[in-house]
Amino acid sequence: RDADVLTVQRPGAFMLLVIDPSDAVAAASLVSERIITAFETPLVLSDRLLPLDIHIGIAAALPEETPDQALARADAALANAARAGDNLYRVLLT
Numbered sequence: 001r002d003a004d005v006l007t008v009q010r011p012g013a014f015m016l017l018v019i020d021p022s023d024a025v026a027a028a029s030l031v032s033e034r035i036i037t038a039f040e041t042p043l044v045l046s047d048r049l050l051p052l053d054i055h056i057g058i059a060a061a062l063p064e065e066t067p068d069q070a071l072a073r074a075d076a077a078l079a080n081a082a083r084a085g086d087n088l089y090r091v092l093l094t
Contacts, residue, residue: 016089077090
C-alpha cells in the first residue's frame with residue numbers, strides 16, 4: 001500500500017511499518033508471505049546454490065508515538081522473527 005513503509009535492514013532482514021493499523025495484521029501478513037515466497041528459490045552464485053533466509057518485523061504506527069518509536073517496535077519484531085527461525089515474520093502491534 002502506498003502509505004506503508006518497507007525497509008531493508010540487511011540482506012534477508014526487512015522491516016514493514018504499517019501506517020493504518022485497522023487492517024495491519026492482514027495487510028502486513030500478506031505482504032510478508034509474498035516476500036518470503038519470492039525468496040524461496042536459492043540464489044545461484046558461481047555454480048553454488050545459496051539459500052536465502054528471510055526475517056521480517058512488522059509494526060503498526062500508533063497515533064500517540066513518534067516515528068522512531070514505531071521503527072523501534074518494528075526492529076523488535078524483526079529480532080523476534082530472527083530468533084524464531086528462518087523465513088518467518090513477526091508482528092508487534094503494541
